[in-house]
């Protein structure tokens with residue numbers, strides 16, 4: 049297995065379970081299941097055991113590996129020099145399971161959906177661009193920017209709403225921007241995180257080929273997961289594009305006075321998506337967008353920025369649902385935390401977080417107190433007031 | 434087998450019980466060097482009542498139970514030597530109360546040191562507890578169960594001396610309050626002026642009951658904190674230096690340490706001492722007292738204060754000190770174990786020389802660290818070795834080095850701290866027979882079925 053020379057070096061000390069100031073545990077599966085095997089140290093020791101024939105591959109072993117949300121809290125807080133490779137190790141261990149065909153059924157289903165239908169929802173390709181109906185956004189035909197929406201933004205209700213909000217603002221602000229619609233394909237970020245490196249390479253190569261063919265140079269992504277794949281993985285395969293997350297673009301447009309922002313008196317708390325925050329250190333742009341709305345009060349949750357608690361949807365879990373909800377699921381803990389700030393809106397910047405937290409707010413019965421809103425949606429609402 | 438599993442599921446819910454291979458593998462070992470032994474079940478309760486039910490079940494079925502915190506004592510104390518149920522306490526992690534004016538906190542039996550520190554920092558910035566340098570996941574209950582030491586040990590003694598009350602599930606399942614809380618809503622005393630029953634649990638390595646709540650004394654936290662580093666190449670002077678420093682009564686934590694790497698530390702003994710103050714004046718006054726106390730050594734050119742690079746200060750001021758944990762990967766092998774005999778400070782020079790000798794003899798990387806306990810009343814002398822977990826030969830050499838080290842420390846009049854099962858036997862062989870008899874009486878009376886962490890403090 050790749051990285052196998054590192055695995056035995058984990059001391060299972062548990063720094064990786066915590067936030068930086070040790071306020072609470074911050075590893076989603078560990079929070080939910082409460083046994084050390086579910087935390088990063090547990091995974092490291094089990095992978096090492098598997099490598100050394102201390103345990104065999106099993107349903108439970110696979111479950112433990114696939115429960116990881118790839119949120120990166122462990123990588124952020126581990127005290128050892130190999131911390132940078134923690135997620136790579138988990139990915140490599142999952143790749144071994146993929147190789148042997150031993151992944152949990154839900155994961156298999158997810159991957160097959162992408163392989164056969166091009167998306168995990170198993171929806172037809174022609175439905176991809178439907179979210180754009182009613183917006184001014186046009187199909188890509190050499191515009192300056194490609195707006196890449198991704199699977200969740202294309203097919204999932206909260207994601208479509210979010211894509212619609214971004215797709216409404218950006219053309220209005222005068223940006224030359226187009227979408228791929230039915231030509232768009234899965235970015236593959238989570239496919240890679242699930243250990244299906246072959247499928248990831250195929251998706252990435254196809255996307256890169258298409259982007260090059262149609263002259264894409266600059267990309268704006270809806271989804272931080274796509275942003276991560278395009279900025280970190282695609283360049284390794286020859287796909288070098290200029291990439292922004294839409295919150296970065298909104299911040300620039302607002303700074304350049306391209307978006308008029310009337311006052312909007314509302315209290316908001318912001319949830320950092322893992323693939324925007326911890327994975328790519330973009331903490332300020334989304335906050336700047338919110339702060340630039342006159343009258344909007346931004347309050348922080350206890351865990352924020354690099355200590356943010358994952359919504360529980362990363363690593364494919366928003367679809368594969370290996371862990372399920374339950375009161376100790378990180379999405380529900382997060383919904384409670386957000387509500388405790390007294391905010392009326394829980395602002396998100398990722399369609400997966402949107403889906404997970406929206407559901408969690410409902411499960412917690414907090415709909416009357418707090419609403420999940422994407423940042424672009426909040427900006428749109430401010431504009432319309 | 435299935436019956437016990439079903440009964441455990443009934444008590445804590447399916448998610449928190451396991452007898453699957455993966456959990457049995459993990460909970461069969463700690464990160465130290467003791468041989469693994471699998472439990473039959475692992476269970477993670479959330480309430481005292483759940484713990485009580487598990488204990489009653491274990492009594493009925495005569496199955497061993499092993500309470501576990503973070504498993505970071507490193508000496509195999511949570512390895513279920515005779516199988517049975519490992520009770521992972523970390524889901525019981527609520528901080529139940531802080532009495533600011535009486536300066537104590539009440540926490541659940543699986544609350545971590547890190548969480549209490551963070552809670553106090555956020556909510557009671559003028560209070561602190563005696564945090565050890567162990568990783569922040571380690572639990573407060575386990576630390577007092579093993580008589581740990583922390584950042585305030587030089588001032589206030591062992592961390593177990595700072596306990597201000599206990600709730601314990603006895604080996605037979607009764608829930609028992611210990612100290613002032615046994616008759617009052619307040620948790621200000623673990624015993625005095627009542628008969629001090631806390632001694633039935635502190636130091637017993639989980640063999641006499643399971644702590645489900647711990648009252649812990651808190652102490653003033655000054656606004657400022659700084660560190661000084663006194664360096665000498667003469668280990669024989671360390672006891673006197675520590676004696677003089679403790680005489681000032683101006684210092685918080687004091688540790689003396691030596692290590693061969695990196696090169697800037699080689700050949701020297703370092704005394705790290707922390708001073709605190711609410712104002713610059715207070716801090717500077719203390720600093721002056723400290724400097725004056727060791728003036729003679731400075732004048733004689735036997736030692737001096739080392740200028741700490743600003744870049745190094747955060748490492749020293751870190752609580753817990755992360756760099757202590759990273760010692761585990763010095764050999765790129767994720768392994769670290771230490772014996773920590775408690776001995777007189779006058780034994781520092783012989784113990785230090787012995788540790789260097791062991792490092793050479795067994796070709797293993799060492800680190801020596803002595804934490805002062807009380808006003809030079811004693812010290813914990815850490816005989817620490819790092820090892821590569823993928824190198825069985827190195828692991829065996831470390832085992833031998835530790836064995837020789839602890840035997841030497843006993844010969845020097847030391848007593849064991851968080852001893853392995855083998856070190857417990859060695860200690861009991863040296864103990865007064867009547868002391869042993871008393872221990873046996875206590876254990877047999879408290880735990881008639883012998884189910885509590887068996888294999889530890891087992892008096893034959």
Ligand SMILES: Cc1cc2nc3c(=O)[nH]c(=O)nc-3n(C[C@H](O)[C@H](O)[C@H](O)COP(=O)(O)OP(=O)(O)OC[C@H]3O[C@@H](n4cnc5c(N)ncnc54)[C@H](O)[C@@H]3O)c2cc1C
Nearest residue numbers: 502503504505506565566567572575576581582638639644
């Ligand atoms: C890098 C490093 C640095 C360290 N520095 C220090 C230090 O500065 N000071 C110090 O004191 N220690 C130190 N230690 C040692 C040790 O980690 C700590 O003492 C720690 O507090 C042990 O807690 P734990 O939760 O890991 O205990 P565990 O190993 O889980 O348990 C220890 C013992 O307590 C028993 N136990 C656990 N919970 C309960 C309960 N609720 N009721 C009854 N019995 C229970 C167990 O059965 C076992 O016998 C260090 C360790 C490491 C690895």
